Amino acid sequence: MAEEIRRVFRMDNEVLAFRFTATVSDRASLAPRERLTDPARLETWLRATGLEVAEASPADLKKAVGLREAIYRIGSAIAAGEQPDSKAVRILNTVAAAGHAKPALEHGLAGWHLTKSTAADDALGVLAADAIHILGGPDRNHIKNCEGPGCAGLFLDTSRGANRRWCSMNTCGNKVKKMRFAEP
Structure with missing residues (x-):
């Protein structure tokens, strides 16, 4: 299960709300890729983050995608x-x-x-509360969009010089370094 989660979802962002926005990959490309393709995928992502819900409905998925996009738009505006x-x-x-x-x-x-009766709403509420804490808290001036090719993912730049450029060195940073190395 853990391997499947790593294959399907990017879980390397230290901010839970920004990890949620990464359920769309390649946002800045011509072909962004939706990873929350059905309610079962939402359940899998929530379980991987410790927010296990017994069952997510199509309506829960729609709410989740709306929340994700709201977090992304707010974070990008702040960045x-x-x-x-x-x-x-x-x-x-x-x-x-x-x-x-x-x-x-x-x-x-x-x-x-x-709660058993509203588990999906509760899980989404946790994600929204985490986003509010980051987007409106003392670290809001450290929110950035990734400069990786096609990425534009959100991350919190806590580097000493506040000069971090990529959401993850292991993914976007490596892509950029490999492209530079391959240049003639």
């Missing part, structure tokens, strides 16, 4: 020094308010307890 779109902010706040997940410490690790 560009622009004011976030008010509709995206409304979506983010609405989803955050609908969740009823409770933080829990289990086996020495932080996790979440989701």
Whole structure:
């Protein structure tokens, strides 16, 4: 299962909300790739992040994609020094308010307890709350879009010189270095 998750999803972003936005890859290319293609894929991604839901419906998937795109639009606006779109902010706040997940410490690790009746809304609420914390918190000035070819993924630049350019050195950074090495 872990291998399948790594093959299907990018899980290398340290910010949960930005990891969620990476469920679309190659955003800046001519052919972005949707990774949340059905409710089962949403369930798999949520399980991999510790937000296990018993079952996600097509409506849950639609809500999740709407939330993901709202987070991405707000993050990209902040990275560009622009004011976030008010509709995206409304979506983010609405989803955050609908969740009823409770933080829990289990086996020495932080996790979440989701309600049985609204588990998908709770899981999406956790993602929205994480986004609000990053997008509106003290680190908001460190939000960047990846400069990797076709990527444009969001990441939090915590490097000493605030000069990080890629969402991940292992993926986008390596692609750029390989392209430079291959140049004549």
